[in-house]
Structure formats: C-alpha cells, structure tokens
Amino acid sequence: MEEDKEWRLLQGNEACAEGALLGGCNFFAGYPITPSSEIAEYLSRELPRRGGVFIQMEDEIASMGAVIGASLAGAKAMTATSGPGFSLKQENLGFASFCEVPCVVVNVMRGGPSTGQPTLTSQADVLQARWGPHGDHPIIALAPSSVEETLFLTIESFNLAEKYREPVILLLDEVIAHMREKTYIPKPEEIHLVERKKPTCPPDDYLPFEMTEDYIPPLAAYGEGYRFHVTGLTHDQRGFPTNRPDEAEQLLTRLKMKMEFHKKDMWKYEGLFLEPVPDILVVTYGSTARVAKRAVRIARDEGISVGLLRVITVWPFPDEVVKQLASEVKGIIVPEQNQGQIICEVERYVRRDIPVVGVHRFDGSMMEPSQIYNTIKEMKQKWQ
C-alpha cells in the first residue's frame, strides 16, 4: 500500500503553500518578506493554474485588506508574512477578527524586534499573535513543529477559519519554514474540508452577526443575494453600527463565548511521557519542541521523571490541560526562543507553589538540547 502514497521532500514554506492548496485556498495576497517569501512564490505559480487568485499587493496592510475583501466575496483566502509585515497587518487583522471574516494569516517568526534578524529564527511573536490588534478580540493560532505538520496544520487552519468564522494565524518559525523534510501529501479524498455556514433564511431576515446558539453566525458571500453590511464599528446583529451599551456588550460577549464554548474542539496538543504524571513537565511549541524532546529523552535515560507537553493550538491556549498537569507535577520548564512569552500563560494556570522556569534563547540561533537538559537537571537536583 505504501507505494501509491505520495511523499515529497519539501521545505516548510512549500509545505505551507501546498497545504493551503489542499485546504481549498483560492486567494492569496501578499508582500515579499524573508523568511516567508517562498509561500508567495509557490502560490504565484500554482494558483493561476488552478483558477485561483494570486496578487502581490503594495504592502502588508493592503494584502490583509485584500484577503478580507476576497473572503467576504466567498473565497478561502490567505496571506503570509513575517515580523515587520505582521505588525503592519494588525489593524486589518483586528477588523477580520471583529467582523468574523474567515482567513488564514501565516507569520513566519524571525528575530525581532523591528527589522531584527530577517534570516534567523525566533518565537517572539506569540503574544503579538494573541494581542497584536487593539481591543478585546478572539483569535486562533497554531504552531507546527515539522514540515509535514505544517502542511496538515495549514489545511486545518482553513478548516478552523471556516468553521468558526475567524482569522487563523499559523505561526511558523524560520527553522520550520526553511528546513526540508520528507512530507506525506494526502490525497484529496483523505482530506476533510470544512465550508463556512451560509444563511438559509430569506435575505430580508438575514442577520450576519446573529446571536446564534453556537455563537457562530452564518456568513453569506457578497454578490449572492444577501445584501449585508460589514463594518469595523461596533455593530448590532444586522451589522449596523450601534452605540447601545447592551448591543456592544452582547457582541463582545458573543465573541468571547465563541472561543470559550469551542476551545476544546480547537485545541491540539501532543503529550510525551505524561503517564504516569512525571515530576517535571516541559511545556513547549514550534521548532523548540524538537529540541525539547531530545533533552527530555536524554534526561529520562538518566532516570529523571520528566515529560513534555507540546502545545499546537497556542491560542486559545489549552488552559485546562495545563491546569490539570500543573496540579500534579512538581515543577515546570518552558523553553522558548524569546525572553519569556508563553511562560506567562503557563504561570496563569499554576495554582500551587511549584517552580516554573523559563529557558530562553533569543540570539537568532536554535536552542541546544543541553540548555533544556541542564535546566531539567538543575530542577531535579534542588529536590535531592
């Protein structure tokens, strides 16, 4: 059976582009930036051949705007960028979140802040992914840790965007984006594609921001008979601007509830050596998870009781999963390629007096397993 399976040697960015095509992407707008440009280049070759739209816009703000316009016209739309470009996208990303416009935004994290280290890796945009746009708002973000996973999570990003009517941020990092790995290419029949819920009511009754039971209102496409309004102003269920406190509160509450109600369905994570619950828990994500796994294995070989939780859905953060583990382990280590971002999130869910220690590297190079291993060892020694 293995013979008719298709495997290809792909770069992370190529896998992302291929995943987008498999995930139904038929619109891409972008602006070149290292280390994400290969995604745009790949799609500039492939989309026109398939009748989809590729457009290089004048900047990242325009790219994000075009993606929203395309999505509201019914397309499965995506853009890809890195640090500085991701910063530029924030206002329109906030619009997409507030107006519940499904789309996928890839941010290949590079060294920052500012122009930083364009060709080197980091994980320093995870909090920006959560709180980049101003105001309270819902957001979904996924972080793959291999090339193959990038392909599958790109498909998943489109599905989540369509299902929950929200932008999904795919957080690659330079290491994942630029490395090459053997990647399984699924056949179309193996892929489950989700389509956004559309209205079935007569156009006159359509409420594009309806307070539905599942908190997800159906979304019509422009030009198909439902002549609806979309605005970034606080809006009522019809989509019209409102200053009524009750309506403003209802909208923001619904958006929050949408994430709360469905977060378990959005959560993806991988546990390693978590049964029985170990003394030490390493919480990690993205390319750092690969390094962390190695460190954990070495430590275990030496008899240290340590396990690992790899967070794949970074936002909404799998709070209950961490809460549960944190109630049983004796210490937590959070390695990240930044000065400490997800560790803040982890600390929020630790309700006991146990050490939560960060391992950081932010010089553009990949973390070494020894860095994490040494931290595991130090933690262990303190208890002896």
Add this chain to the structure above:
Amino acid sequence: MAVVHKYLRLKKKFPHVWCAGCTNGIILHATIRAIDKLKIPKDDVLMVSGIGCSSRAPVYFDFNTLHTTHGRAIPFATGAKLVKPHLKVIVITGDGDALAIGGNHFIHACVRNIDLTVIVFNNFNYGMTGGQRSPTTPPGKRTTTSPFGSIDPPVNVCSLAMGAGATFVARTTAYHFRPMESIIARAIQHKGFSVVEVRCNCPIIYGRLNRLGDGAKMLLDLKEQSMTVEAWKKLPPEKQKKAEQEKIIIGVLKEDTKTPEYTEQYRALCEQLQAL
C-alpha cells in the same frame, strides 16, 4: 417615491450621521441615480469605504456594503473584485482617506488599472475627526491643525490619478448634480480604474473656520469657481495655467479605453495556463 428611495435601507438605517448643509448626501444621490440609470441590479453592486464622514455612506444603501479601515477601502475592494469580477465595485472615500493614509493604495490601484470606481469626496479637511488639515487643504486655509493657515502644498487628486495611470479621471462638484450623475455613470461603465473627484463642502467645520458662509453659499461658490474642461481647453496656454490655479476644472479629464484591465488580464493568464 424618488429613484433614490429604491436604494436606501429606509427601514433599517436612518437617520444618517451627516450635518445639515453637508454635501455628502448630494453626491450619494447622484451616485444612486447613475446606478439606476445603468440598471445595475442591487446584488451586483459592492460599495466599499474607508473611514470618515464620507465613508459612512455605504451603510445607508441596499447593496453589498463594506465599511473598512481608514485608508484601506481600495485593497478590500481589490480582493472582492478579483474573486467576483462581475461585481460593480464602487469605493467611497474622503480626501484624507484616499490620499493621506490610503495614498499608496490609491497610486497602486491606478497603476494596476483594476476595474474599480473610486469617488473621492474632497472637502479639504478631515470632517469626521473635527476639521484637521488634509492633503488637499489649500495653502493659507485654516483647519484645526493649521490654525495659522496651512503651509503644506496640497495634492491635486486628478493630476495624481492621471500621473499614476488611472484610465478614467474626472472632476465635478457637489453643485453640478446632473453632470455629476452622468460622470459617475461613465466612470462606473468604464472598464478600468476610474477616479471621480467631487469638490464638496464641509460647511460645519472647514466652512466656519475659513468664514466661507453657510452650506447654500458654499454650494453657489462651487458653481462660481468652476469651469468646464471644454471651456478650459479653448483658452490660450498662458491663460490655461492661470485658470488651473484659480478655477475648478470640471468634466472628464482622461479616458483611456486601450490599456488592459487587471481582472481581465488575470483571467486571461489563468485560461492560458489552464489550457497548457
């Protein structure tokens, strides 16, 4: 029932937000009459705007409507147009929205020659935020951020559009209701990027700060100051320069039907590739 009533979200979205004497309503009325004259079904119209008093317009209309972020209407419109090329996409924007924060998008849409119709409501100031200086504020004019008179040279909307490659460029004023209607109709029919600059009034802020009289007086001034492009063309060259400075030259300033339109070019590329 007037023509315009067929197109308003009367049951849903009134009264409007504009001040008495504001000319925004006049321009929209002309836009609606143009759409009606062209018999474009409501479902096929997408009206997109940025942020500003003028940009509040789409919500009142029974079309597909999209009120975006400040300066970004053109990119949003570009995305929608590429996905549904049959849509007639009309962008409503102010002088600040189109030329300051949105200037880069404006230029690139001109260059791209994508089939959008952009109507620039040029009232020389930022109405929505309280009458600050805009890129079109004439030298010496007072705004809430040029209290001593502006020293910044103003942008000429039509020259910029023509220079950047827009294939249909016209200027009119809020006073010239009928000509405006037919100019907007021609702009919508034009296959390519069309820009209509409408010189209009913000009597409540800009008018007061510069002692220009009430709304009616300001409207009549627009009439006084205007000269048709046909009349201007007949002037000797040295007088043309002077008239350009002192008058509002109205009419269709550029119409180029030869330059290929972007969405059509894109579709042709797709078909070519798919036939391989």
